[in-house]
Amino acid sequence: MQRPRHGGHRAWAAAIAGCPAEAIVDFSASLNPLGPPQSVVQALVRALAAPDPVAISCYPDPDYRELRACLAQRWSVDPEWIFVGNGAAELLTWAAREAQGLEVWLPRPAFGDYERALRAAGAVIKPLDWLSCSGSPTAALLPEGIPGNKRGRVLWLNNPHNPTGQLIPREAILPLLPHFEQVVVDEAFMDFLPGDAPQDPIDLCAAAACPSGSVAPLPRSQTLIPYLEAHPNTLVIRSLTKFFTLPGLRIGFAVGHPERWRRWRQWRDPWSVNGLAAVAAAAALADADFRQRTLMWLPRAREHLLRGLQALPGWDPWPSQANFVLVRCPLSATQLQEQLLRQYRILVRDCLSFPELGDRYLRIGLRTLPEQERLLSACWEILENLSPIAPID
Ligand SMILES: Cc1ncc(COP(=O)(O)O)c(C=O)c1O
Known part of the structure; x- marks a missing residue:
């Protein structure tokens, strides 16, 4: 299957992770995790x-x-x-x-x-x-x-x-x-x-x-x-x-x-x-209630993700006013993406389809705080066992 040009391609992710599509936690599509209402x-x-x-x-x-x-x-x-x-x-x-x-x-x-x-x-x-x-x-x-x-x-x-x-x-x-x-x-x-x-x-x-x-x-x-x-x-x-x-x-x-x-x-x-x-x-x-709940959830979730990404050594998240965060990583973003999929069934968006960004960036949609914790712990674990990923700097 070809590498997708858009986020949210769970069938592609599931084929790499070797699991059913429903088991994938999708941070790639920038959708509201509180919905549908x-x-x-x-x-x-x-x-x-x-x-x-x-x-x-x-x-x-x-x-x-x-x-x-x-x-x-x-x-x-x-x-x-x-x-x-x-x-x-x-x-x-x-x-x-x-x-x-x-x-x-x-x-x-x-x-x-x-x-x-x-x-x-x-x-x-x-x-x-x-x-x-x-x-x-x-x-x-x-x-x-x-x-x-x-x-x-x-x-x-x-x-x-x-x-x-x-x-x-x-x-x-x-x-x-x-x-x-x-x-x-x-x-x-x-x-x-x-x-x-x-x-x-x-x-x-x-x-x-x-x-x-x-x-x-x-x-x-x-x-x-x-x-x-x-x-x-x-x-x-x-x-x-x-x-x-x-x-x-x-x-x-x-x-x-x-x-x-x-x-x-x-x-x-x-x-x-x-x-x-x-x-x-x-x-x-x-x-109106769904809108209000979303607006109350969003700033905390974004803050949590931004701070978590900032804490990862060498990671540089952009300040965001949307429901996703672009982050520059010190490693090959596609290799990180693949490890997150294979080991943790987590899908993040690589930025290869944005030629100006290339293989240095990930785009991560906000999700619930426990899901974001799961992503951040997975990133820490990958960094601690870094040998399979070749730094590209
Ligand atoms: C900036 C932007 N515009 C439009 C769209 C398309 O949205 P829709 O699902 O409504 O077609 C997307 C989808 O990712 C998007 O990122």
Whole structure:
């Protein structure tokens, strides 16, 4: 089996570990370990048990009116501005098609699917070096550095950024928007930030922003969604698979000017979101308790993982504002990954698919504290019996 280009490939991991896929503890996919919410499971069971389970026995509404109404209410936008998709991945495909033949400025390392979508659409990728401006992630993107005419120029951003976990403050993005013909902002991990939902308690936001002081506290909301009316050249893509742990159901949405959605409807198939995914998404969005529990768990889990990784000799984790941590290791990351799999059935994400990072980095998704303890003890044990791993420095 080929080395996967994405996290969460448990069949690949199980083949290496020689165990069933269910036995793998997966730190590679950056999903919320508290989910899926019980409310979603119950809604799915109800939908399937009904005398006429319309979620599977009928075609979905091709306009997804109910789901768009839920999303519109949650993000305080007109439902016409919402377009739902079979995960954020489908929406990236159509966003890339909009950039056919255009020059797309793309900070790299970048989520691998961007290149898949952009190359398939015939866009010209202009990579921006994200790592060299790590002290100030927006430095490479400041308008002073952008030459004259914006025609034919597109910007793709990912905020918070995968794989570094860095957040670009929205005040730093807003001045960039007028300098591009199109801007796509992938906010797949934005739900994990306190303040993303209007009902997030203020004290929770303050506490969650920075328990260790390692990352500056944030003003409340960081999404660009409220600014899209003023910037019709810009669209925001969101995923519901990460925060609500629904990657197998596939559900995401985009927010932007309705004119764009008229074009996208002509490109895609009529029912790309299945009926069960639509039921699950509506139930997930209504579950305020799940959101609150996640926001209370997350800062402690991130602090625990960061401190644990910092304690490993020579390991250098990046401060993160997302639900995963990028860590530079003093050893071959793929050999570590393999040992973690073979000896401990633990899967972490290597970063070979991010060519700028190579075999020196791991990306580790947050999990429960006992699972994180298990990972950290396994790393210590591997380091103590180091002989099988050749240091690459
Ligand atoms: C930055 C980013 N955007 C989008 C996606 C795709 O998410 P979805 O599962 O909603 O297709 C991923 C998945 O890993 C991601 O990391």
